[in-house]
Amino acid sequence: EGISLYRHYDNRGRLTSVKDAQGRETQYEYNAAGDLTAVITPGGNRSETQYDAWGKAVSTTQGGLTRSMEYDAAGRVATLTNENGSDSAFRYDALDRLVQQGGFDGRTQRYHYDLTGKLTQSEDEGLVTLWHYDESDRLTHRTVNGEPAEQWQYDGHGWLREISHLSEGHRVAVHYGYDDKGRLTSERQTVKNPETGELLWQHETKQAY
Template sequence: DGDITRYRYDNPHSDLPCATEDATGSRKTMTWSRYGQLLSFTDCSGYVTRYDHDRFGQMTAVHREEGLSQYRAYDSRGQLIAVKDTQGHETRYEYNIAGDLTAVIAPDGSRNGTQYDAWGKAVRTTQGGLTRSMEYDAAGRVIRLTSENGSHTTFRYDVLDRLIQETGFDGRTQRYHHDLTGKLIRSEDEGLVTHWHYDEADRLTHRTVKGETAERWQYDERGWLTDISHISE
């Protein structure tokens, strides 16, 4: 009961609250436009943040109480293309014809980019001059990651799309086993075997490592998780 939050509404026909109050008495207030856009937010200390929107409902500016503002620009497709602060620092965004984000250009001119395949899946990302690539199978699942230094992680799946094996950059292989209902029941990490146990309601109850209980999960009569005990590893 200590986690109760109360909501107040000034319009009986709206599901947007005008105020919230938690169990400690901390109160936050909000004002909204008639179109459901957040116009202002006042936190429990009285700090007010205001928001501007364009005619399409997109947020165009955020004004903070200390005088700092952030401005947002969009293209004709409604895609965010620039964010600029009061000091003139601007971050720009570029997209391909499909609408996928292809580049983020920071105020200092540094560029992070992403390339996509014909199905819109990211196949190469570059951050800080370092590149990572991804390969997919015919089902669209990641089967190989190549890190910035050229090392690889590979993934295998079963016919139900569940991950069953992962071989990492360091060559270490981890395997995963599931029961008929899809629950993880066993994992192997280079000889270290972990079993996952469930109750009749399919709730996770405990995890054992090499036969020793490592963690326990407890629930109340409503089925809500009440405690996680870390016993050993």
């Protein structure tokens, strides 16, 4: 059974309302610059967005709760203020890469990159995560405080074959299969004993073309 939708536009081609066959209507409002400023749902709930002179969203309000954003001179998000008034601050390097983030909960995360721009290390309240790559710049494994966390394996074509990690003493993995065109044909999830390799559980889904 089809679904009928009736769309209305203003003289500038902007969508102003969508009404279904039951008469439930969603409305859209814009400012003079053409930015979407409000969405009103059929139930009457209104969400609003305000913008600065450069067209960047500076606040969103939904259900009476407001989240605001501040930007630095380069136009990057510098501060987010959530509905509870808590701030999250962001710092960037000269290449626009995020190097530090202060969370709403007061935690600070830091990020380090290599000369090619790949993330190599992140720090989060005493947790140091290292990211490792192969000669083709493909992510191969990740460690947390020196302990193995996740592994990525590839085949001769460079296609991702397996992602695995340790969880509660088991090796949990997802295995991917492809056809000769590189299309994903299967996804198999397994749980194994990491010491003996014994298969404890598996589930597979297949995709036909």
